[in-house]
Amino acid sequence: MALQLARKQRMQQCLRIMPEPDSLKADFVEEMDGDVPVLRFTGRLTLPRLDDLPRRLEALERPPKRIDLTQIQRIDTVGAWIVHKLATENEAKIVGLDANGQTLLRQVERSDKPVLMRPEPFSPFLRVLDEVGDATVIAAQTMLGLLSFFGAILVGTWSVIRNPRRFRMNAVIQRFELVGVKALFIVGLMSFLIGIVIAQQGAVQLRQFGAESLTVNLIGRITTRELGVLMTAIMVAGRSGSAFAAQLGTMKLTEEVDAMRTIGVSPIEALVLPRLLATTCMMPLLGFFSMIVAMIGGGIFCWLSLDIPPLTYIQRLREVIPMTDLWVGLTKAPVFGAIIAISGCFQGMQVKGNAEEVGLRTTSAVVQAIFLVIVLDAFFAVFFTSIGWD
Amino acid sequence: MNRDDPIAIRVRGLKNSFGPQVVHEDLDLDVRNGEILGVVGGSGTGKSVLMRSIIGLQRPDEGEVLVFGESMLDKDELEALDIRRRWGVLFQGGALFSTLTVAENIQVPLREYYPDLSESLLDEIAAYKVVMSGLPPDAGPKYPAELSGGMRKRAGLARALALDPTLLFLDEPTAGLDPIGAAAFDSLTQSLQKTLGFTVFLITHDLDTLYAICDRVAVLADRKVIGVGTIPELLAMDHPWIQEYFNGPRGRAATAAVDRNSETRA
Numbered sequence: 108m109a110l111q112l113a114r115k116q117r118m119q120q121c122l123r124i125m126p127e128p129d130s131l132k133a134d135f136v137e138e139m140d141g142d143v144p145v146l147r148f149t150g151r152l153t154l155p156r157l158d159d160l161p162r163r164l165e166a167l168e169r170p171p172k173r174i175d176l177t178q179i180q181r182i183d184t185v186g187a188w189i190v191h192k193l194a195t196e197n198e199a200k201i202v203g204l205d206a207n208g209q210t211l212l213r214q215v216e217r218s219d220k221p222v223l224m225r226p227e228p229f230s231p232f233l234r235v236l237d238e239v240g241d242a243t244v245i246a247a248q249t250m251l252g253l254l255s256f257f258g259a260i261l262v263g264t265w266s267v268i269r270n271p272r273r274f275r276m277n278a279v280i281q282r283f284e285l286v287g288v289k290a291l292f293i294v295g296l297m298s299f300l301i302g303i304v305i306a307q308q309g310a311v312q313l314r315q316f317g318a319e320s321l322t323v324n325l326i327g328r329i330t331t332r333e334l335g336v337l338m339t340a341i342m343v344a345g346r347s348g349s350a351f352a353a354q355l356g357t358m359k360l361t362e363e364v365d366a367m368r369t370i371g372v373s374p375i376e377a378l379v380l381p382r383l384l385a386t387t388c389m390m391p392l393l394g395f396f397s398m399i400v401a402m403i404g405g406g407i408f409c410w411l412s413l414d415i416p417p418l419t420y421i422q423r424l425r426e427v428i429p430m431t432d433l434w435v436g437l438t439k440a441p442v443f444g445a446i447i448a449i450s451g452c453f454q455g456m457q458v459k460g461n462a463e464e465v466g467l468r469t470t471s472a473v474v475q476a477i478f479l480v481i482v483l484d485a486f487f488a489v490f491f492t493s494i495g496w497d
Numbered sequence: 498m499n500r501d502d503p504i505a506i507r508v509r510g511l512k513n514s515f516g517p518q519v520v521h522e523d524l525d526l527d528v529r530n531g532e533i534l535g536v537v538g539g540s541g542t543g544k545s546v547l548m549r550s551i552i553g554l555q556r557p558d559e560g561e562v563l564v565f566g567e568s569m570l571d572k573d574e575l576e577a578l579d580i581r582r583r584w585g586v587l588f589q590g591g592a593l594f595s596t597l598t599v600a601e602n603i604q605v606p607l608r609e610y611y612p613d614l615s616e617s618l619l620d621e622i623a624a625y626k627v628v629m630s631g632l633p634p635d636a637g638p639k640y641p642a643e644l645s646g647g648m649r650k651r652a653g654l655a656r657a658l659a660l661d662p663t664l665l666f667l668d669e670p671t672a673g674l675d676p677i678g679a680a681a682f683d684s685l686t687q688s689l690q691k692t693l694g695f696t697v698f699l700i701t702h703d704l705d706t707l708y709a710i711c712d713r714v715a716v717l718a719d720r721k722v723i724g725v726g727t728i729p730e731l732l733a734m735d736h737p738w739i740q741e742y743f744n745g746p747r748g749r750a751a752t753a754a755v756d757r758n759s760e761t762r763a
């Protein structure tokens with residue numbers, strides 16, 4: 108609505124800078140020639156000068172039997188169409204067109220065929236059924252698709268293992284850089300701030316029990332066990348998972364993926380495996396980096412506002428973090444990485460049709476990846492506790 | 498805006514480059530009002546880039562481009578809008594909006610510039626443009642991804658023609674059309690050009706189209722327009738590319754066809 112209003116205003120401004128003499132406006136007069144009702148058009152019968160002419164023509168009281176075009180100054184296809192429609196509806200005769208005008212009119216007449224503008228309308232009941240059915244089929248297909256995609260990845264991996272020459276070293280290294288090295292800054296910054304926030308919030312709560320010094324335990328354990336890897340996974344899903352979906356989606360649209368297949372290059376080997384390998388390898392490294400930086404952030408806070416000197420801080424960390432915490436964090440990381448890459452690539456490969464689809468699939472890729480990561484994280488938490496790594 | 502100027506598009510001293518690659522240098526070109534100007538040249542000589550500079554999508558490094566006597570670059574949005582609604586553009590790749598149906602694609606310029614048009618008239622206009630551009634009658638509700646390559650071209654043409662423009666830019670309109678469709682396209686362009694009097698900037702590799710409908714032909718080579726004129730005038734020049742182009746096997750075939758046609762007519 109607002110858009111339309113703005114557009115109207117813009118058009119009005121546009122008209123203001125373009126002075127329009129009234130004589131050019133498309134107009135008509137109704138006359139009687141004997142007992143034949145005549146409609147005489149004047150001005151320019153062209154799209155820019157139409158104004159409200161179509162509406163006024165619809166409101167005609169007396170159907171014209173003759174349409175006189177001697178007085179018009181110009182006519183374009185839209186004008187010709189309006190005249191043609193008026194003439195066929197009222198079985199009126201058209202007079203007074205010059206040769207060019209007649210050619211134009213004939214051109215338009217020839218184009219007057221029934222054309223389908225929109226899909227055939229459905230009854231509302233059928234439409235509900237249709238949409239429910241579609242949604243069910245799509246959900247089932249997505250599940251199946253994900254399974255077969257997973258299968259294709261396994262097959263691809265196996266064929267690369269059997270045939271190591273097919274392994275695309277360059278592509279993999281390039282992905283390592285994009286997924287890992289280029290993410291260092293943002294992951295570091297995020298972890299540093301998270302470390303400070305944990306320390307600050309923890310200190311406020313623990314102070315109530317006089318246990319401020321336990322802040323170090325809090326920072327150390329929560330970053331290694333949970334937050335380091337989890338936050339990194341969310342960041343990588345947002346950065347790389349979305350990029351994978353958008354890249355593969357666009358390549359699907361431009362038929363690059365099809366072209367690859369016809370040349371005999373397997374898209375799974377060329378596109379998916381390098382990305383999968385990159386996130387799987389980079390996630391533990393990034394996660395570890397994130398843990399360390401978060402601890403540094405927390406340490407700086409402890410130093411400045413709790414007066415715990417860095418050396419003591421490090422000493423305490425070594426005492427309170429069991430080695431198993433690090434294993435917990437680092438075991439989860441590659442699994443999360445694989446999930447991010449698989450959902451990004453899977454959604455990207457599902458794109459078909461139009462540009463909007465790329466956007467939708469990219470969104471789903473990120474949402475799906477983060478959701479799965481958090482669900483799995485919960486499972487891991489239960490699992491590790493039950494095997495006694497707490 | 499001077500509407501009596503015999504020159505619709507005036508390009509002077511145009512220079513375009515992408516990094517170290519210079520595509521155009523010191524290029525001059527005039528397109529006269531009401532003519533169909535064919536633009537030919539080898540692949541990669543910068544025909545599409547020239548079209549993009551004329552419609553203001555590509556900022557030239559040097560030189561000026563005047564459309565209807567005005568430069569598109571230093572205009573504010575409103576004034577540019579007034580010129581833009583007087584032209585229609587068909588891009589080489591079709592450039593249809595992929596999220597809209599064919600019918601909606603055709604209606605986009607109409608809705609944009611004439612928001613007061615009634616829904617039924619919009620549908621009627623789109624319908625006859627669909628037929629006119631040679632699309633099958635059931636193409637209206639289809640999405641571009643569901644069309645064949647040639648149908649995409651035609652839908653792009655229908656959208657370019659939506660506003661009955663006074664200036665039409667066509668980038669290889671007949672590439673990918675079947676010969677019957679290409680001939681129908683030629684006659685459509687020609688008859689619309691005669692009846693509506695519009696100016697056409699037509700990039701093409703199709704010799705038949707050149708012979709059939711172009712009033713003049715501009716040849717792009719060596720980063721410039723090396724010649725403009727009717728085909729006999731061009732043939733009189735002794736530039737090797739022009740000779741090769743018109744006197745190569747395909748050029749001779751097209752010439753022969755034209756001769757045959759005029760004989761049977763006479």
Ligand SMILES: Nc1ncnc2c1ncn2[C@@H]1O[C@H](COP(=O)(O)OP(=O)(O)OP(=O)(O)O)[C@@H](O)[C@H]1O
Nearest residue numbers: 515518520538539540541542543544545546547589
């Ligand atoms: N966006 C761009 N960036 C860099 N170079 C470009 C770009 N667009 C075009 N070029 C270069 O400019 C040159 C001219 O390209 P253009 O598309 O105008 O060719 P053309 O004459 O239209 O060819 P064709 O007949 O094949 O369509 C080419 O060498 C191309 O590589």
Ligand SMILES: [Mg+2]
Nearest residue numbers: 544545589668
């Ligand atoms: Mg081109």
